[in-house]
Amino acid sequence: MTEDLKIPLEIPYICTLIYEAFRIPVFHLDASGGLEYALPANFSAPPSAKDTGSMLAATLRHAGETKETVYPDAASLPFIYTTRYLENFMIWRLPPGLHTAGILIAGPSMSASLTPENTASLLRDHDIPATRHEQWLNYYSTLPVLSRIRLYHAAILLYTLVTGQALSINELLMDTRTMNALPETDTSPDLDVSYRREQTWLHHDPMLEKSLFLHIRNGDKAALLQAHMSFSEEQFGLLSRKSQLRSKKNLAISSITLATRAAIDGGLFWEIAYTLSDWHIQHIEELRDIPAVENAQMMALCDFADHVRDNRRSRLSRTAALCQNYIFNHLYEELSLDRLAEVAGLNGSYLSQLFKKETGFTISDYIQRERIEEAKRLMDSSSITLSDIASRLHFNDQSYFTKVFKKYTGATPKQFRNRQGMYN
Structure with missing residues (x-):
């Protein structure tokens, strides 16, 4: 697709455009993983890494993108990777045929701001000692906040600037690699409602939820993925005061329960739907970090949509x-x-x-x-x-x-x- 492609834009210039447009750190690594270019120049590594180089190496390693990995063809796309500490990175190994090689990484960023209570809950989930919580709080406060949909648009812009070719968000969402809580209080639900309104942290519009599960009922995975991107982190409720991970698992289980009903309404055999539900919930219960739970939740919803679609293709009365x-x-x-x-x-x-x-x-x-x-x-x-x-x-x-x-x-x-x- 990009064989013998000639482009007028140099990678440092493209990195600058992405950085200025989204205010997100951007790094260009050579084919061996060495740092070629970085913005901003004074980037501070997270508490989990000793420096920028080790952060990038760990990100690539955990994302399955080691320097030995070579995509099999030029159709490789950027993808979003979320760390266990909820940092988002957009990663793209430049395809063959360009005038330069290597890897482009944009990040870290956050999908939503974390409160001190959220941060403490998250760090407890990963056994980070309380003496280091302030260090993490300071780090999180420096990260840019980009919703998931904006980060995907940044990936699309990067791809187009480098290749000169169009890319739809569905192509990214369908890529197999891609697949905030309230502050803890002891107050009543009425006061929680007041707090959310004051902070404009409102729950999602019920129509968004209805639309999401309608796509499962219709067996339309592409539309489901698009609808899912309409939800922001602030619109999800808090289903555990003590653990961010538990809260995410509870949210995932709730959504799978609703998806099960939607799939049955869409014509899926109820025993198949319930069995799928059991299997996905059991899998989610075994996971140990939030990104894995979120990915498993999305895969579960897609699984229901696929089963409804396949069932409908039989065109039975x-x-x-x-x-x-x-x-x-x-x-x-x-x-x-x-x-x-x-x-x-x-x-x-x-x-x-x-x-x-x-x-x-x-x-x-x-x-x-x-x-x-x-x-x-x-x-x-x-x-x-x-x-x-x-x-x-x-x-x-x-x-x-x-x-x-x-x-x-x-x-x-x-x-x-x-x-x-x-x-x-």
Whole structure:
């Protein structure tokens, strides 16, 4: 994309433009990671680093951008990396074909100002001794505040200045690498409301939230990512007084709960939606820093949107989807046409014709196929015998189970399990 590209602007000039426009520190590193250019010249390193060079090296290392890393093609894009201390860095390894090489880094910056109480909570989460809190407070007070959306626009401007090419925010948001609390008080909720209004730290407009989850319901991940960028840090509530990390986890869990309902409203099988919810919440509970939680939250919301989209692509009527959902949830029970007709509220003969027309399967064949898929999942556990699997899934006998299994997989249950053992 940028092969043999000639541009009139020099990197130091571009760095100056970004610095003057956004008042954010900018650094140009050579291909070996050595510092070529820096603005401002008197930049002070954070308390977590002994100097600017070690800060940049640590940032690249933790962001997975070591000097040995080379992007596979010229389509590499800038991306945003957030440290465990909530500093934001925009990082871009310059693609091949330019007149210069190396890495551009803009940062650190903050998405929102931190109060002393927020800072103390964050530092406690990372076991920073109280004797060093004032040092961190002073450092945070020097950082520029750029909302996440402004930082993405800075990345777009940088990309365009260097390459001469347009870049949309969706391209950055869809990049797989990208994926503030109230002061602690002992006062009543009424006084907290007064404090937020005085400080203009208002919660988000409910319409923004409604729009966000509407995109999940519609299976529109691109629109979801755009809507998510409309939220600023100050608009989120405080869900733990003692820990910033706990507050972020609680917020993430709340959003996943709402996303689960939105996905079900969008037609996703409710058992799939609840299972996704359980899995993502369990994952978030295991995380130990705020950037990881925020990234996992965004990935969870996107996962719901993707599942709704994929489900909608099947273009099933509500009746056929209702039957599929019932079959999915009751594979371990006796399933009959009469029971499905009762669930769907239709005549059995008409339901059979409708289901075959929309899915390409008779109801009995579809049930068999789903039971074989479930059998394959159960085979991952060596403690469950093949005869037990057949019995659980209501196959009349082992030979019938083998016959049906081979019909859908091309192998007998024993052959399939042996193959799986080879790959595990």
